[in-house]
Amino acid sequence: MRHHDIDQDMRNLAFDFFYWFSRFEFALKERRFLKNEVIGARADPSWDKFAKAHRAAYVVSPAAKALLAEKPRRQIVGDPEHDFENLTFSPNTAELDKVVAYAKAVRNNLFHGGKHGHDQWDAPARMRRLLKLTITVLAELAALGDFGGDYDRFY
Structure with missing residues (x-):
């Protein structure tokens, strides 16, 4: 999709997605879900620690089921062009871990992934579905x- 082909609705949706994704990662850091807790270390959010802490309480919502069904793919190195592959999970992978992996794949593909010539990411209708579903899932997560104001900025 070329810049001039992106309609205002898609621009707004992409902005909303990045806004809520960044708020979620901010909330992860504020709630001490960090990759490294050593004083002076970079404050990188740990989705894995979040998932581990909430697996038992997680109930898959309709939006999460739809995101799981959409199966966002990840970009891989190809020869000569990059390609996309399905994410694979072990049989005992918790649903929350899958939902988190797919939400991160949507973010990575939108921000870093290929936007040309691929049947998944050059399709505006699919992009809209994935963005809307992930925004809903982030609010549920x-x-x-219990991120409260750290996520929604209502204090």
Whole structure:
């Protein structure tokens, strides 16, 4: 999709997605879900620690089921062009871990992934579905983590 082909609705949706994704990662850091807790270390959010802490309480929502069904793919190195592959999970992978992996794949593909010539990411209708579903799932995960104002900025 070329810049001049992106309609205002898609621009707004992409902005909303990045806004809520960044708020979620901010909330992860504020709630001490960090990759490294050593004083002076970079404050990188740990989705894995969040998932581990909330697996038992997680209930898959309709939006999460739809995101799981959409199966966002990840970009891989190809020869000569990059390609996309399905994410694979072990049989005992918790649903929350899958939902988190797919939400991160949507973010990575939108921000870093290929936007040309691929049947998945050059399709505006699919992009809209993935963005809307992930925005909904992020709000649900923020509620699960009781992130409150750290997520929605209502203090």
